[in-house]
Amino acid sequence: MALKEYLGAIVLEVDGQExxxxxxxxxxxxxxxxxxxxxxxxxxxxxxxGVHEFSLRVTAPVPKEGAPDWDNIVGAKLTIYPVSAGGRRESYLDCVSMEDSRKYSVDNEAKVDVTLAALDRIEE
Structure with missing residues (x-):
């Protein structure tokens, strides 16, 4: 049986910003x-x-500076692609934030959970 390679980590872009x-x-x-x-x-x-629905739940650490305004995302394009070469990118178009929540704990960094709704999905 041949060794198979699977997709690993991803990089997330919102409107061209990583x-x-x-x-x-x-x-x-x-x-x-x-x-x-x-x-x-x-x-x-x-x-x-019926009508297709795409929902994305993103968990991200909260940086000290340069954090996106997660609760006011409207019309964004989210692109997910594998770090290694050769994988196909997935893009979710016209994303809007529906819900966001912050998490703080003693042992971990501050995080935000954001639920986005997308109007379409394409493979590039």
């Missing part, structure tokens, strides 16, 4: 819904297409 992040969790909802009808089988008849 930011240090600890993690990015991406959620995609297809928007599909079951079409339920009254029939003899007692099962759904099929499905209907």
């Amino acid at each position: 930011y240090e992040v600890e993690s990015v969790d991406i959620s995609h909802k297809s928007g599909r819904k079951l079409v339920k009808t009254m029939n003899r089988t007692g099962r759904a008849s099929g499905y209907s297409e």
Whole structure:
């Protein structure tokens, strides 16, 4: 069996500016819904297409200076790409911040969790 290489660390860009992040969790909802009808089988008849939803949860350390205004992000482009060469970039377009929260603890650095909604996803 051949040795496989997997994607490792990522770099996060918001509108061309690179930011240090600890993690990015991406959620995609297809928007599909079951079409339920009254029939003899007692099962759904099929499905209907809906609106795709992209949600990104970003965790980042809070720098002393130069931190983005996470709670006022509107129309941003978030690009995620692997550090090593050869990987494909993912871009999330027209991102808006929906929610943000700060975390402080005795043993760790201050962090911010930001939930973003994106209108589209493309691979570059």
